[in-house]
Amino acid sequence: MESERAILAFAALAQPTRLDVFRLLIAREPEGLPAGDIARHMTVPQNTMSTHLAILTRAGLIEAERQSRSIIYRAKLDAVRELAFYLVKDCCGGRPEICAPLIADLSPCCTPKNEATQEAVHE
Amino acid sequence: MESERAILAFAALAQPTRLDVFRLLIAREPEGLPAGDIARHMTVPQNTMSTHLAILTRAGLIEAERQSRSIIYRAKLDAVRELAFYLVKDCCGGRPEICAPLIADLSPCCTPKNEATQEAVHE
DNA sequence: TCCATAATTCGAGATTACTCGATATATGGA
DNA sequence: TCCATATATCGAGTAATCTCGAATTATGGA
Numbered sequence: 001m002e003s004e005r006a007i008l009a010f011a012a013l014a015q016p017t018r019l020d021v022f023r024l025l026i027a028r029e030p031e032g033l034p035a036g037d038i039a040r041h042m043t044v045p046q047n048t049m050s051t052h053l054a055i056l057t058r059a060g061l062i063e064a065e066r067q068s069r070s071i072i073y074r075a076k077l078d079a080v081r082e083l084a085f086y087l088v089k090d091c092c093g094g095r096p097e098i099c100a101p102l103i104a105d106l107s108p109c110c111t112p113k114n115e116a117t118q119e120a121v122h123e
Numbered sequence: 124m125e126s127e128r129a130i131l132a133f134a135a136l137a138q139p140t141r142l143d144v145f146r147l148l149i150a151r152e153p154e155g156l157p158a159g160d161i162a163r164h165m166t167v168p169q170n171t172m173s174t175h176l177a178i179l180t181r182a183g184l185i186e187a188e189r190q191s192r193s194i195i196y197r198a199k200l201d202a203v204r205e206l207a208f209y210l211v212k213d214c215c216g217g218r219p220e221i222c223a224p225l226i227a228d229l230s231p232c233c234t235p236k237n238e239a240t241q242e243a244v245h246e
Numbered sequence: 247t248c249c250a251t252a253a254t255t256c257g258a259g260a261t262t263a264c265t266c267g268a269t270a271t272a273t274g275g276a
Numbered sequence: 277t278c279c280a281t282a283t284a285t286c287g288a289g290t291a292a293t294c295t296c297g298a299a300t301t302a303t304g305g306a
Contacts, residue, residue, distance in 0.1 A: 007137055013210075014134035015294080019126065027213040029221055035253060048295055050254055069252050069303050077214075081225045084207045087136075090150040091200075098152055102204045107226050138264080158283060171265055173284055192273050192282050248306085255300070262293070270285070276278085 001086045005060060009083055012059035017042055018052045022061055025075035032074035034067075124209045128183060132206055135182035140165055141175045145184055148198035155188075155197035 013019050021038055033041070039049035053073055056062045061079045065072050088099050136142050144161055156164075162172035176196055179185045184202045188195050211222050 003139065003142065007139060007142060010133045010142070011137035011293095014130055014137045016126065016130060017294095019130060019133070023210060023213055026211060029214060029218075036251095045296055046252085047254075047297080051295085054254080066253095066303090071253065077211075077222065077225050080207055080210050081229050084203055085229055087146060087203050088149060088200075090146055091152060095152075099200065102200050103226070103230050106204050106208055107230065134263095140264095159281090162283095168266060169283075170267080170285080174265085177284080189273085189283095194283065250305090251303080253300100253302080256298080258296100260294085262291105264291075265289090267288100268286080270283100272283080273281080275280090 001082045006083060006086050008059040009061055009079060012056050012061055015052070017044055017049075018056055021049075021052060022056060022075060025062055025073060026077065029075055029077065032065075032072040034070035034072055036070065038073065124205045129206060129209050131182040132184055132202060135179050135184055138175070140167055140172075141179055144172075144175060145179060145198060148185055148196060149200065152198055152200065155195040157190075157193035157195055159193065161196065 013022060020042060024038065024041060025033060035050060035053055036046065038053070039046045042049065044052075053062070053064070057064055057073075059079075060076060062073050062075050065074070088102065091099050136145060143165060147161065147164060148156060158173060158176055159169065161176070162169045165172065167175075176185070176187070180187055180196075182202075183199060185196050185198050188197070211225065214222050
């Protein structure tokens with residue numbers, strides 16, 4: 001990932017409505033949601049949401065697919081990994097031992113090692 | 124991490140000079156760099172850089188420590204982990220299996236490959 | 247073809263962000 | 277105290293972003 005694309009992604013996520021939309025679409029993986037449903041979900045005018053969706057798409061964070069009269073949007077999960085990697089790659093390239101714990105803490109969230117713990121991460 | 128802080132962080136990183144500064148400071152962990160050196164490194168006026176550093180600090184991405192006449196800035200590595208976790212936590216809470224590969228791909232960047240000893244993780 | 251639905255694009259006013267010269271504050275040394 | 281260094285804050289001009297009403301494009305059905 002080059003700098004310009006990272007800027008686009010961060011700018012896209014630096015807006016409350018768009019950040020919520022991206023997280024909503026991540027939660028709705030892999031089915032996705034049509035544009036209209038997203039607008040209703042966020043209580044935002046339909047054309048305003050269309051602009052936000054275009055910005056997220058241009059940033060490579062989500063993707064669109066027409067399905068009959070609706071356009072289904074889906075989160076591109078790889079984008080999160082690419083962004084995080086872009087930030088830390090210089091650090092890791094030179095000194096892996098510094099970034100190791102950073103990733104170690106993130107892994108438990110997604111590793112279904114023990115599903116029967118006393119606390120659910122879900123809210 | 125709450126939404127408002129994530130917005131601040133993404134907005135801070137959505138600017139070329141600040142994104143470069145943050146990555147520079149990650150590369151310079153854990154020593155950090157004084158403000159003046161950072162400005163010279165980026166070929167940016169000193170007061171402009173001061174503003175950028177204030178924005179990164181307010182976003183919780185870097186931290187400042189006065190050392191004699193200089194002020195040393197350091198990256199807060201945890202911020203990257205917190206941001207990534209904020210994005211994917213809903214997905215992971217409900218369906219860990221979807222996000223697992225996402226993290227798996229990021230790990231190799233920070234895991235000391237071969238070279239034996241899997242111990243000794245700093246500190 | 248006509249109509250209804252679904253989504254995008256256009257345009258403009260209001261708000262916010264970026265930059266940098268000028269000025270102010272803080273520290274250490276003579 | 278006075279000076280030099282290091283950084284922060286102020287102010288204003290310029291540029292970019294956000295929002296949403298209005299108009300436009302695309303699809304499917306009668």
